[in-house]
Structure formats: structure tokens, C-alpha cells
Amino acid sequence: MDRIDNQILSIIHENARITVSEMSRKIAMSQPAVTERLRRLEEQGVITGYRAVLSPSKLGKYTTAFVLFKSKNCKEFEEFGEAAPEIVDFYRTSGEYNYLLKVVTETSETLEAFLESCNTFGFSSTLVVLSTRFEDKGLITSQDA
Amino acid sequence: MDRIDNQILSIIHENARITVSEMSRKIAMSQPAVTERLRRLEEQGVITGYRAVLSPSKLGKYTTAFVLFKSKNCKEFEEFGEAAPEIVDFYRTSGEYNYLLKVVTETSETLEAFLESCNTFGFSSTLVVLSTRFEDKGLITSQDA
DNA sequence: TGTGAAACTGCATCGTC
DNA sequence: GACGATGCAGTTTCACA
Numbered sequence: 001m002d003r004i005d006n007q008i009l010s011i012i013h014e015n016a017r018i019t020v021s022e023m024s025r026k027i028a029m030s031q032p033a034v035t036e037r038l039r040r041l042e043e044q045g046v047i048t049g050y051r052a053v054l055s056p057s058k059l060g061k062y063t064t065a066f067v068l069f070k071s072k073n074c075k076e077f078e079e080f081g082e083a084a085p086e087i088v089d090f091y092r093t094s095g096e097y098n099y100l101l102k103v104v105t106e107t108s109e110t111l112e113a114f115l116e117s118c119n120t121f122g123f124s125s126t127l128v129v130l131s132t133r134f135e136d137k138g139l140i141t142s143q144d145a
Numbered sequence: 146m147d148r149i150d151n152q153i154l155s156i157i158h159e160n161a162r163i164t165v166s167e168m169s170r171k172i173a174m175s176q177p178a179v180t181e182r183l184r185r186l187e188e189q190g191v192i193t194g195y196r197a198v199l200s201p202s203k204l205g206k207y208t209t210a211f212v213l214f215k216s217k218n219c220k221e222f223e224e225f226g227e228a229a230p231e232i233v234d235f236y237r238t239s240g241e242y243n244y245l246l247k248v249v250t251e252t253s254e255t256l257e258a259f260l261e262s263c264n265t266f267g268f269s270s271t272l273v274v275l276s277t278r279f280e281d282k283g284l285i286t287s288q289d290a
Numbered sequence: 291t292g293t294g295a296a297a298c299t300g301c302a303t304c305g306t307c
Numbered sequence: 308g309a310c311g312a313t314g315c316a317g318t319t320t321c322a323c324a
Contacts, residue, residue: 009199016161016195021317033292035318049198050161051281054154058191059284066211066238066245068272078278085286090278093211100211100272104284127213127245133223133235136196139204139249141230166300178309180301 001046004029006145008037009046013138016050053136061104063111064129069099071122080121086114097125146191149174151290153182154191158283161195198281206249208256209274214244216267225266231259242270 007027011018020038024031041047056064071077081090081101089102105111108128118124152172156163169179186192201209216222226235226246234247250256253273263269 009197009204012197013199014196016197019317030293031318032294032320036291044203045200046203047197048200051159051196051198052154052157052161052192053194053196054158054284055190055193056284058189059154061284064236066236081278085282088282088284089280090282091209091211092275092278093272094275095272097272100274127238127240127242129245130237130239133226133237135234137230137233137235139199139201139206139233164300175310176301177303177311181308 003145005037005041006140008034008041010138010140010145013140056104060106063105063108065103065111066127066129067101067103068097068125069101069118069122070097071099073121077121148290150182150186151285153179153186155283155285155290158285201249205251208250208253210248210256211272211274212246212248213242213270214246214263214267215242216244218266222266
């Protein structure tokens with residue numbers, strides 16, 4: 001994990017579909033060398049995947065909310081969470097609440113319906129997202145790369 | 146936006162570095178047709194980008210937390226947030242708190258230092274993430290694709 | 291680990307429907 | 308909108324440093 005690896009990570013976090021050739025030009029290194037470094041970063045688990053970022057609103061999902069949850073039966077609630085398509089992110093947390101969920105739904109009505117379906121598992125508190133300033137800022141700072 | 150577009154979105158959300166040829170085999174359509182559909186999905190803003198997913202712990206970041214924030218001066222706080230490398234996600238929310246931040250730091254000590262640097266802007270409540278059950282579940286359900 | 295060369299594979303583009 | 312053909316670009320592999 002040297003400076004070149006950090007450059008590769010920074011570039012590929014910005015644009016996961018960049019070609020290895022283009023990257024090799026950016027960092028002034030041969031294309032097979034970059035391919036090999038990428039392979040290693042994947043193998044070591046530094047890179048865990050590559051994802052397209054989709055616009056919720058363009059897919060008819062206009063409501064995003066964070067739900068703080070205090071569940072009684074954790075096992076049952078986690079099984080419910082796995083199966084619920086509305087839950088995009090699912091975290092176990094410390095504090096008064098033991099779960100935090102990011103929920104994406106069509107409208108506030110479908111959010112309400114979702115919250116009601118959670119009621120049997122415990123108590124929740126919901127924060128509706130008004131707007132997103134930014135998401136998924138890179139973990140590599142310019143000084144690292 | 147038909148079933149084939151949904152299939153493309155589902156596939157490329159799973160693996161953003163898949164080749165167009167491989168996709169075209171999976172969905173039994175010619176390579177130029179898939180290229181054209183991809184181009185349109187990008188142009189329409191359904192796909193807003195492609196990102197590598199990086200492991201925080203492999204980069205020395207062992208602490209993730211969600212910070213609920215109640216700020217007095219919103220403009221100043223947002224400028225601070227843009228510049229803070231610890232803040233990975235930044236949302237404006239409804240409710241008692243007006244911001245929600247996802248913060249990734251090296252240790253609980255660096256989290257503490259970050260929280261102290263926020264103090265001038267208002268009041269915060271922090272939920273430390275104990276574990277992540279899942280993140281970034283696809284917005285396309287199997288019935289759509 | 292990194293490089294250069296060669297064979298292979300994938301992609302952009304265009305004409306056709 | 309989708310297809311097939313084609314020339315160019317990117318990737319894989321390997322011998323060598």
C-alpha cells in the first residue's frame with residue numbers, strides 16, 4: 001500500500017469503469033503493472049466491489065429516510081431487514097437505539113407503510129432526508145495519493 | 146425504462162466493471178444495443194456514476210459513526226462539512242436535528258477529536274456503528290428485472 | 291514488481307433493417 | 308431501437324530484467 005496504490009484507489013473510486021490503460025497513463029506506469037496492483041488490491045480486500053450509482057428519483061423513489069430502531073427480538077428483526085427491499089443500508093449501533101437503517105421508498109406514504117410494518121419489532125424514530133449534500137466521499141485524501 | 150434496462154441496472158450495480166460483451170451475453174442482446182442502452186441510462190441521469198467500494202478497515206479506518214447534528218449557522222456548518230475528510234455522507238434532515246453525517250475515522254480517539262471540532266457549530270448526538278449488516282442494497286427488485 | 295511484445299478480446303462505429 | 312461486420316483500443320500472458 002504505497003502512494004501508487006492510493007492513486008489507483010482514488011482514481012477507481014471516482015470512476016470504476018475507467019480502463020486500466022487510461023489509469024496507466026495517468027500514473028505513468030505500464031498497463032500490466034497497474035493490472036497486477038489492481039488484482040492485489042482486490043485480493044487483499046481493500047477493494048470489495050464495484051458499483052454503479054443509481055438515481056433514486058429517476059427510479060421513482062422520492063423519499064429517503066434514516067430510521068433509528070430499538071428492537072426487542074434482534075434475530076427476527078434482522079431477518080425482516082434482509083428481506084425488506086426498502087432498506088438500503090443496515091447498521092448495528094451503540095446507544096439508546098440498536099439499529100440504524102437507511103430506507104428508500106417511492107413516497108412518504110410508502111415510507112409510512114414501511115414504518116408500520118416495523119412496529120411489531122420494536123420502537124423507531126425517523127429522520128426524513130430533505131436533501132443530500134454529498135454521499136460516498138473518498139477515504140483517500142489528496143495527501144495519501 | 147423497460148425490463149431490459151432494469152436488468153442492465155441490476156447487473157451493473159452488482160459489478161460496475163463488467164464488460165458490455167459479458168452483459169450482452171447475460172441478457173441475450175447484441176453488444177451495440179447494450180452499449181446504446183447504457184449510454185442513454187447515463188445521459189438520462191439514471192446512472193450517475195461508477196464507484197469502487199473500499200474497505201475502511203484495510204485503509205486504517207476502524208471507526209464509523211452517524212452524527213445527528215443541530216446547527217445554528219447552517220452555511221458555516223456546510224462549508225466545514227465539505228472540507229472535513231472524516232465526513233463521508235452529508236444529509237439535511239427534518240426533525241429535531243437538521244443534519245445527519247456518516248463519519249469514518251481511524252479510531253474512537255480521532256472520532257472524539259472530530260466531534261470536538263464540530264462543537265462550535267452546534268449540538269450533536271453520536272451513534273457508533275458496531276457492525277454493518279449490509280450497505281447499498283440494489284434499488285431494483287427481482288420483479289423489475 | 292515492473293516492462294515490452296504478441297495474441298486475444300472487447301468496443302465504437304457504421305450501414306442496414 | 309436492434310443487428311452484423313470491421314478496424315481500433317484494451318487486456319492477458321509471458322519472457323526478461
